[in-house]
Amino acid sequence: MTINLxxxxxxxxxxxxxxxxxxxxxxxxxxxxxxxxxxxxxCLHVRGENGVGKTSLLRLLTGLSKPESGEVLWxxxxxxxxxxxxxxxxxxxxxxxxxxxxxxxxxxxxMYAALDSVPLSQEKALATLSQFSLRGxxxxxxxxxxxxxxxxxxxxxxxTRQAKLWILDEPFNALDVQAxxxxxxxxxxxxxxxxxxxxxxxxxxxxSNVQVLEL
Amino acid sequence: xxxxxxxxxxxxxxxxWFSLSSPSTFYPVAGKLxxxxxxxAAGFGLAGLWVSFFVAPVDAVQGQxxxxxxxxxxxxxxxxxxxxxxxxxxxxxxxxNTRLSAMMAQALAPVGAWMAFLxxxxxxxxxxxxxxxxxxxxxxxxSELILLFLYLGFIALQASIDxxxxxxxxxxxxxxxxxxxxxxxxxxxxxxxxxxQGASVSLTKAPAMAxxxxxxxxxxxxxxxxxxxxxxLMRVRAIILEREAHTDWVRQLIEVKS
Amino acid sequence: xxxxxAIIHRDLLLVMRRKSEVLTALFFFVVVTSLFPLGIGADAxxxxxIAPGVIWVAALLSTLLGLHxxxxxxxxxxxxxxxxxxxxxxxxxxxxxxxxxxxxxxLPLVLLAPVIGIQFDLDASSLYVLMGTLLLGTPVLxxxxxxxxxxxxxxxxxxVLMSLLILPLYIPVLIFGAGAVYANSVGLDTSGHFSLLGxxxxxALAFVPWVSAAAVKxxxx
Numbered sequence: 143m144t145i146n147l148x149x150x151x152x153x154x155x156x157x158x159x160x161x162x163x164x165x166x167x168x169x170x171x172x173x174x175x176x177x178x179x180x181x182x183x184x185c186l187h188v189r190g191e192n193g194v195g196k197t198s199l200l201r202l203l204t205g206l207s208k209p210e211s212g213e214v215l216w217x218x219x220x221x222x223x224x225x226x227x228x229x230x231x232x233x234x235x236x237x238x239x240x241x242x243x244x245x246x247x248x249x250x251x252x253m254y255a256a257l258d259s260v261p262l263s264q265e266k267a268l269a270t271l272s273q274f275s276l277r278g279x280x281x282x283x284x285x286x287x288x289x290x291x292x293x294x295x296x297x298x299x300x301x302t303r304q305a306k307l308w309i310l311d312e313p314f315n316a317l318d319v320q321a322x323x324x325x326x327x328x329x330x331x332x333x334x335x336x337x338x339x340x341x342x343x344x345x346x347x348x349x350s351n352v353q354v355l356e357l
Numbered sequence: 358x359x360x361x362x363x364x365x366x367x368x369x370x371x372x373x374w375f376s377l378s379s380p381s382t383f384y385p386v387a388g389k390l391x392x393x394x395x396x397x398a399a400g401f402g403l404a405g406l407w408v409s410f411f412v413a414p415v416d417a418v419q420g421q422x423x424x425x426x427x428x429x430x431x432x433x434x435x436x437x438x439x440x441x442x443x444x445x446x447x448x449x450x451x452x453x454n455t456r457l458s459a460m461m462a463q464a465l466a467p468v469g470a471w472m473a474f475l476x477x478x479x480x481x482x483x484x485x486x487x488x489x490x491x492x493x494x495x496x497x498x499x500s501e502l503i504l505l506f507l508y509l510g511f512i513a514l515q516a517s518i519d520x521x522x523x524x525x526x527x528x529x530x531x532x533x534x535x536x537x538x539x540x541x542x543x544x545x546x547x548x549x550x551x552x553x554q555g556a557s558v559s560l561t562k563a564p565a566m567a568x569x570x571x572x573x574x575x576x577x578x579x580x581x582x583x584x585x586x587x588x589x590l591m592r593v594r595a596i597i598l599e600r601e602a603h604t605d606w607v608r609q610l611i612e613v614k615s
Numbered sequence: 616x617x618x619x620x621a622i623i624h625r626d627l628l629l630v631m632r633r634k635s636e637v638l639t640a641l642f643f644f645v646v647v648t649s650l651f652p653l654g655i656g657a658d659a660x661x662x663x664x665i666a667p668g669v670i671w672v673a674a675l676l677s678t679l680l681g682l683h684x685x686x687x688x689x690x691x692x693x694x695x696x697x698x699x700x701x702x703x704x705x706x707x708x709x710x711x712x713x714x715x716x717x718x719x720x721x722l723p724l725v726l727l728a729p730v731i732g733i734q735f736d737l738d739a740s741s742l743y744v745l746m747g748t749l750l751l752g753t754p755v756l757x758x759x760x761x762x763x764x765x766x767x768x769x770x771x772x773x774x775v776l777m778s779l780l781i782l783p784l785y786i787p788v789l790i791f792g793a794g795a796v797y798a799n800s801v802g803l804d805t806s807g808h809f810s811l812l813g814x815x816x817x818x819a820l821a822f823v824p825w826v827s828a829a830a831v832k833x834x835x836x
Contacts, residue, residue, distance in 0.1 A: 169600075169602075169603045170603075204700060205700075206696060206699060206836065207836045208836070226702050226703070226704065227702070229700050230702035232700060234697070234700050236693050236696060239692065239693065240694045240697045241692070242625075242629060242692070243692070244629055245628065245632070253621070253625050254697070256618070256621035256624075257618060257625075257697075257698065257701045257708075258702060259702055259703070283632075503786060506779070506782070506783045507783050509779065510780040510783065513776055513779060514767070514776065514780060517770045517772060518770055522836075523833055523834070523836060526833045527766045527833055527834070530762070530766060530826060530830050530833070531766060533826075534762060534784070535783075537822075538783075538787075541787050542783065542784075542786055544787075545786065545787035545790040545791060546786070548790065548794070548811075549794060
């Protein structure tokens with residue numbers, strides 16, 4: 143199966159491509175000979191039933207797993223050649239929140255900024271958190287927050303991270319209607335600025351420029 | 358549209374100079390080799406036992422009982438040799454991402470562990486009549502015990518990880534770390550032994566070796582080696598059947614169909 | 616370098632929020648060493664003789680207790696994946712975690728050991744030697760332990776399995792460490808022991824972070 147997305151992209155160098163991917167989990171072959179291409183400003187929505195390999199595909203695209211055969215290319219270069227450069231441009235959100243429960247929202251944001259080598263002043267961090275309705279809760283330990291609020295911290299991270307490629311696994315889970323809108327806006331703005339998004343979701347994604355890949 | 362030709366891209370598996378790297382081609386070849394190695398093992402074994410019982414002279418100090426070294430020493434040699442071989446296969450499997458190499462390591466581990474256990478057991482059987490103690494903490498026996506722990510750790514690790522590929526790779530790392538550590542451990546145990554040396558009984562202090570004794574041990578070592586290869590090949594065939602059970606060629610096999 | 620400090624800062628901050636975990640490992644160290652006189656008898660000469668071994672074995676076991684903390688929590692909440700996907704070399708992040716683990720689990724042992732040594736009636740120079748060997752040895756324990764912790768991430772019965780895997784590797788450190796204290800107490804020279812411990816530390820620093828980073832990547836694949 144082949145997916146090729148190219149509209150008027152603002153940065154032609156930003157292309158995520160996969161060629162001939164073959165994925166085996168345990169003894170089952172999930173998919174074989176998978177090709178896809180996502181260019182700047184485009185969003186790929188991966189759909190399929192549970193267990194068909196959506197998460198596995200996303201993990202292959204991040205480089206966390208290695209495919210049985212085939213390769214993933216970023217900007218026409220295999221991601222295995224310079225993983226650190228690829229990681230700089232990549233933001234991955236998986237099923238789990240990856241927030242440290244004992245740290246506050248602010249500390250989590252700052253910790254990730256330090257690890258991602260992204261300059262983030264305290265003012266900017268606080269401003270971003272209040273933008274996502276977390277004003278007044280920045281200094282609470284994360285285990286005091288609701289699931290939706292935790293996801294908002296992740297949205298704050300998405301905004302401050304300045305990554306070009308977002309790979310999101312079920313990002314709309316556990317979000318209320320308003321948060322879903324906010325996330326969709328966030329994604330739309332990111333695409334408009336020339337970013338790329340690959341996501342999985344059971345729901346319909348109302349974002350323009352979405353192409354669908356059915357596994 | 359980017360229709361890309363799949364075959365022009367590299368596989369993860371290196372196209373290597375082993376023509377037998379695929380389980381499906383290796384399986385029948387191994388099957389044919391197994392009887393050969395059993396015969397060799399039997400041959401060397403008979404020769405070795407004959408030498409050890411009838412040709413090697415009676416030891417002036419230790420009498421007939423010393424003859425157990427003809428099992429004990431070759432078993433220790435094999436246990437150490439097999440650990441190296443197992444680590445080598447595991448390392449190859451890690452570097453070249455070949456399943457069969459990892460299966461070989463998995464197959465050899467219990468054989469090596471058994472050799473280590475045999476060495477310890479025969480060491481105890483030797484020690485009791487000779488020096489009155491079932492166990493002495495000399496450098497070699499203690500290192501052998503630690504080697505047994507390393508084997509058991511490898512087997513336990515592979516047994517507890519459900520994902521086979523992850524088990525292969527984790528085991529490989531453990532085996533390689535073990536290989537680097539075995540000389541360090543042996544050296545430190547020797548050091549410890551000399552530091553705390555109480556009674557100077559030592560199973561490593563062999564009496565002046567008569568030529569025939571050496572021949573006996575060499576023949577028994579070869580016997581164990583052939584035995585290990587035979588058993589290793591049998592195990593790896595069983596492992597192949599188990600792990601490749603979902604493939605077509607396994608389902609076509611006569612053994613599986615019946 | 617900043618990333619190294621960032622990860623150490625993060626791990627230490629997390630420990631500060633959950634102090635009880637760390638303190639229990641230290642209490643374990645004290646309790647275990649106290650068990651031996653209770654089991655063997657309070658003869659001062661005997662205690663002096665077994666002290667190096669007992670204290671060192673207790674240090675090994677306490678380190679083992681604290682090892683699962685190195686990666687398990689991050690593995691379970693997905694933070695380990697994020698670390699693997701950050702634009703930092705994984706080796707650096709793993710090294711930072713090992714350093715943080717040592718600060719939390721190893722360094723307190725070094726500071727606490729003389730107190731235990733006094734309980735076992737060790738003389739002053741032996742106490743110094745004890746601290747010195749633990750100072751050199753506990754980093755090696757943290758380093759080697761990280762391999763076991765990484766290999767057994769998410770595995771059933773992981774902690775016990777980890778102990779089985781790591782304890783054989785700890786044996787050289789135990790032998791040289793306890794051996795140095797014993798040698799000192801009978802008046803022998805300890806420079807050989809210290810140089811060997813130093814060599815082990817350098818070897819471990821040079822190789823283990825790479826091995827552990829590889830093991831972590833295998834675990835999160």
